[in-house]
């Protein structure tokens with residue numbers, strides 16, 4: 001019985017729900033408010049800057065039916081995440097992120113690519129373009145593209161331990177005119 005392996009398996013299982021570490025063969029992620037898509041002709045780009053610990057801007061207006069490519073810049077000194085979800089999605093995601101940190105898959109400032117690779121198998125650590133979240137190391141940028149289909153309460157949040165609580169959360173305003 002290999003406990004470490006079991007924990008990683010549990011993390012992996014959860015990862016399909018929203019970490020951005022879905023294996024390449026995994027289907028594009030979806031939520032009640034939309035789904036991950038590839039960049040296309042109708043895509044609009046929104047740039048989000050992440051600092052320790054906040055987003056700029058904190059609110060973005062999107063119309064249901066729009067496809068948005070989020071370009072996410074990390075201008076802080078810490079590892080940050082940009083994850084789309086409803087508030088309860090983020091709560092679940094926070095537990096998983098804590099497990100990943102406890103097991104050294106991420107640190108306060110970096111993604112441990114070796115641990116991720118070991119865990120995911122060869123070619124396994126595709127970060128986020130087909131998922132609802134992306135982890136971005138300090139000084140780097142990431143992106144994901146999402147089609148919003150429904151006016152609901154949607155947040156973007158960082159679920160790295162302590163960050164959401166200290167205010168690293170923003171709003172996708174799907175009701176704006």
Ligand SMILES: [Cu+2]
Pocket residue numbers: 053079080081158159160163168
């Ligand atoms: Cu953060």
